[in-house]
Amino acid sequence: MNKTFIFILSLCAPLTWADAAIQNGTLGFVVSEFAYALGPDAEETGACPDGLARNLQEIYILESGAKRRQNESEAKFEKRLQAAAKALGTAENGQDLCQNPEAGSPDPYFKTVQGSGFVVEGIDLDGKNSPEDFNDQAGSNGVDNQFYRTVGCSRSFQSTGQSNGFKIEMLAGSWGIVFELSNVDDIYNDEHVDVTISANADPIQLSAARVPLAFATYAKDQSADFRGSTTGRIVAGVLTTDPVDVRFHSVVNSMKLERPLLDARLQASFSDDGSLTGILAGYTPVEALYDVQYGYRNAMAVDGQLAPLALRQGSANGAAHVLGHTCHGVYHALYKNADARPDPQTGKFTAISTQYRFSAIPAFIVDIETESANSGLKQSREYGSDY
Amino acid sequence: MITKRLFIIPFVLLSVISGCGDYGSRDALSEPEPVGGPPLLRRLTDSQYHATVADIFGSDVPVVARFGRALRSDGLISVGTGEAGISPFSLEQYDSAARGVADYILAAERRDKYLSCAPENVSEFDENCATDFVKKYGEKLFRRPLSDAQIARYVDAVKQGSAHLGDFYAGLKYGLVGLMTAPEFTFRIERVDQDSNGVRQLDAYSKATRLSYFLTNSTPDQELLRAAKDGELDTPSGVEVQVRRLQSSDKFELAVRAFFTDMLEFDLFDDLAKDSEIYPAFNSKVAADAQEQTLRTITYQLLERHGDYRDLFTTRETFLTRALGVVYRLPVPSRSGWEKTEFPIESGRAGIQTHVSFLGLHSHPGRSSPTLRGAAIREVFLCQEVPDPPPDVDFSAIDDPEGNPMPTARDRLWAHNSQAACAGCHKIMDPPGFALENFDGLGSWRQLENGAEIDASGSLDGLDFSKPSEFGVALSQHSETPRCLAEKMYRFAVGRDTVWYERSYMDYLIAKFEEHNYRVPELMRTIALSKNFFAIAAHQEHIAELADRSE
Known part of the structure; x- marks a missing residue:
């Protein structure tokens, strides 16, 4: 059937990218763009009426007498700010709040998005129109994107912020994502295709201008934990897949982390240039999301051992200061906005709807052991939390 | 030095080419009297x-x-x-x-x-x-x-x-x-002796050097220097022993690689540049791997498989790295190193002339060039010299930036060839170049150019083809293809162009090449064992006399 498909394509139409990309009914893609799918900036929506979230120094400065004192040198003032921030970032029991955010109380200065009557990137995950759901581009309600609600009032997640640029490490070859579509009969309409969403075991191949190259070959991660196999359909050139748990790698400050996504699904369109563009959405366990994005509590070093505490703690506190949040603030806000996977005992939600926008370009996906730098990342599973 | 060049001039080409083959009644499989050239x-x-x-x-x-x-x-x-x-x-x-x-x-x-x-x-x-x-x-x-x-x-x-x-x-x-x-x-530095018959030839150490660089691309080893010292290289049997030894050594492959690196003009890669906006996949690794791909294909076909030289133009077997896989749009599972593979039939690609090392090298930085590729096919593989273009060519017809009315290179060159001064050479160069137009300026496959279907059909000196793979068959069947290789191999071996009086010797080489089913190691052995390989030319009048005697 698959060979027939290629033959028919050759006869009926000029050769397209699909002819090169399809190998025996299989289409491969490597993700070339990847970021959280978010909503508009706070100043556009007015969804942050109390302003943006603050870091510890900014919180301290609100206290009476905290401002720079007369005759206080800039250096001394800075030192006082740092000391105050450290105190605020330490729990009553002496624990660091980035490494132990549960030891802190919810942070009233960690602001989150209010309301929902505006357009936010993403898709409807649960098929329901809840009050928290946002609108999609077509104007209908139902977009489940509680991660955006949590971070939409953080300055680092505004369009000029730094937090949504984590693809830099992907382009550096530290991690990647590949899709493989098999049993493809028609790239525009096919009622059944098999889809595998995997971590990429190889570094992405770039041009000299650091643009990802189409038609490169990549190996799927050999660990089953980093592969999700599901089914899907293509309707009018739009691929939609059924939910499946997936897991990707991530790297921060040379520390290896994991980015799981439960009940993940793709909704993406094929373009004439061969790219696949759309949304990868699902639910992220709050503990995992906190670790990969904020706290790095379970981060591994390159040797597969737990990274040094000083590196994990320093990275988390440094990020909180630069990006403008508190660790315990975001931790409690993530739980507050969580919307899936209730704890059987407490009924409290433990996962939060998370959506990514992506572009992927044609690639050849193979299933072999490689000597990739990324293949070592799977070692971290032996030490990482099992979300 | 008296040389005979095969300039491609319309209307006389075929007669010039076909005129090279018959110089008398001597048995083509026996070596004529040596003519030789100057010591170099x-x-x-x-x-x-x-x-x-x-x-x-x-x-x-x-x-x-x-x-x-x-x-x-x-x-x-x-x-x-x-x-x-x-x-x-x-x-x-x-x-x-x-x-x-x-x-x-x-x-x-x-x-x-x-x-x-x-x-x-x-x-x-x-x-x-x-x-x-x-x-x-x-x-x-x-x-x-x-x-x-x-x-x-x-x-x-x-x-x-x-x-x-x-x-x-x-x-x-x-x-x-x-x-x-x-x-x-x-x-x-080659030095001259006279043999017992008074025939001038290289001295023993010069013979050792010529043999060694021809068959190993390196300096004579101890055994070869010893053979020179002991006079063994002054006897046919002594030379044969050494030729057999050198051809069976691992270094023989290096000699084959050196020859094809030279013949395929890979030194031009040092200056090769591509527009990174148009060909983002091109980089120094692709350039290096492209050369290595072709050399691996050649040594695999000629040495490992002991195959027919002409099959190099039709073989789909090759070797790829992941960097090359991006250009060829083929999967390469091995992350590092080389992978033996085969171009799929539907890829339209077969033969070393469809490798990036040929297609990318003989193209412009931002587009393909049927003219450059056609000239290279003529000069590299058929030993037919294409004259330089006249100085007053009007390129405006093909450089129209709004070239929609002429979407393909064939359209543009048709307009260009309306100039009589250009048409003659383009008629010779363009057909083999058009045959490769399904490959862009780097070597990736394309079906369309500016939205128009590419027509890769044509004829190579009477051998018709309709697509790139058929062009490879035509090239492999062209009578000049093996002759050109034999001539180039001899030039490579002795370091000079052939002289007019070596026509009979060239016929001998080509006849032996054919007898050996176009196996390149046998061709190199024939050259190395021939008397002409070590012969040093006498005075010109003596050369003419020897040539006459041969014919």
């Missing part, structure tokens, strides 16, 4: 220099130098090495390379490996030790024993160096740099 002074190529140093001192010895741009003459750098001089820049590079080698092998932690003696006092000159060193490495570097005068000269150099620098080993370095910058090392 040939500069070592970069690859020969590196291989020579590695063979004499070890493959770990660094050679950090580039010896200047090589001169290509009559289609081969190997011929150009007999015509080019040395620029001041190159001389500096030779000096720098020699100093690097001397510093490395005479470093305190390493010199015991290279010396069989040591001075009692490092600060004093040791004549015996210096003489041992000069004789041992002088013979290896000069590819023949040094004369007494040469030994004395370089030992004296060591002595002076030791005295000035206060260190015997510093003096040895000084002497070694002298040996390695001497013309006797950087050039292959």
Whole structure:
């Protein structure tokens, strides 16, 4: 059937990218763009009426007498700010709040998005129109994107912020994502295709201008934990897949982390240039999301051992200061906005709807052991939390 | 030197080509009387220099130098090495390379490996030790024993160096740099003897050198120098023993690689540039891998499979890296290194002329070029020389930036060929170039150009084709294809163009090549064992007499 498909394509139409990309009914893609799918900036929506979230120094400065004192040198003032921030970032029991955010109380200065009557990137995950759901581009309600609600009032997640640029490490070859579509009969309409969403075991191949190259070959991660196999359909050139748990790698400050996504699904369109563009959405366990994005509590070093505490703690506190949040603030806000996977005992939600926008370009996906730098990342599973 | 060139001139081409094949009633499979050429002074190529140093001192010895741009003459750098001089820049590079080698092998932690003696006092000159060193490495570097005068000269150099620098080993370095910058090392200087019949030929050590660089691309080894010393290279049986030995060594592949690197003009990769906006996949790794891909394909087909040379133009078997896989749009599972694979039939690709190393090299930085590719097919594979374009060509017809009315190269060149001065050569160059138009300026497949279907059909001197793979068949079946290889291989071996009076010898080579089913190792063996390989031309009137006798 698959060979027939290629033959028919050759006869009926000029050769397209699909002819090169399809190998025996299989289409491969490597993700070339990847970021959280978010909503508009706070100043556009007015969804942050109390302003943006603050870091510890900014919180301290609100206290009476905290401002720079007369005759206080800039250096001394800075030192006082740092000391105050450290105190605020330490729990009553002496624990660091980035490494132990549960030891802190919810942070009233960690602001989150209010309301929902505006357009936010993403898709409807649960098929329901809840009050928290946002609108999609077509104007209908139902977009489940509680991660955006949590971070939409953080300055680092505004369009000029730094937090949504984590693809830099992907382009550096530290991690990647590949899709493989098999049993493809028609790239525009096919009622059944098999889809595998995997971590990429190889570094992405770039041009000299650091643009990802189409038609490169990549190996799927050999660990089953980093592969999700599901089914899907293509309707009018739009691929939609059924939910499946997936897991990707991530790297921060040379520390290896994991980015799981439960009940993940793709909704993406094929373009004439061969790219696949759309949304990868699902639910992220709050503990995992906190670790990969904020706290790095379970981060591994390159040797597969737990990274040094000083590196994990320093990275988390440094990020909180630069990006403008508190660790315990975001931790409690993530739980507050969580919307899936209730704890059987407490009924409290433990996962939060998370959506990514992506572009992927044609690639050849193979299933072999490689000597990739990324293949070592799977070692971290032996030490990482099992979300 | 009297040479016969095959310029491609419309209407006379076929008659010129076909006129090369019949010179009399002599049995084509028996070698005619040797004609030979002049003794040559040939500069070592970069690859020969590196291989020579590695063979004499070890493959770990660094050679950090580039010896200047090589001169290509009559289609081969190997011929150009007999015509080019040395620029001041190159001389500096030779000096720098020699100093690097001397510093490395005479470093305190390493010199015991290279010396069989040591001075009692490092600060004093040791004549015996210096003489041992000069004789041992002088013979290896000069590819023949040094004369007494040469030994004395370089030992004296060591002595002076030791005295000035206060260190015997510093003096040895000084002497070694002298040996390695001497013309006797950087050039292959051929010397002449007369055999017992009074026929002029290379002397034994020159024979050893010519044999060695032809069959291993490196300096004669100890066994070959011994055979030269013992007079074995003056007998056919002695030469045969050495040819068999050299062809069965691992280094023979290096010689085959050296020949095809030269023939395929891979030196042009040093200057190859591509527009990164148009061809983002091109980079230095692709350029290097492209050359290696073709060389691996060639050695696999010719040596490992012992295949027919003509099959190089139709084979779909090849080797790829992931970097090349991006250009060919083929999966390459192995992440690092090379993977043996096969172009799928539906890829439309077969033969080394559809490799990136040919397609990308003979294209413009931002687009393909049927003209450049067609000229290269003619010159590289068919030995047909294409004249340079006239100086007053009007390119405006094909450079129209709004070229929608002429979307394909065939359309544009049709407009260009309305100029009579251009049409003649383009009629010869363009058909083989059009055959490869399904490959863009880097070598990736394309079905369309500017939205229009590409027509890759045409005819190669009467051999019709409709697509790139059929063009490969036409090229493999072209009568000039094996003849061209035999001619180039001979030129490569002797370092000069063929002379008019060698027509019968060329016919002999081609007949033997055919007899051996176009196996390249057999062709190289035929050349190496022929009397003409070592023959040195007599005076011109004698050459004519010999040629007449052959015919």
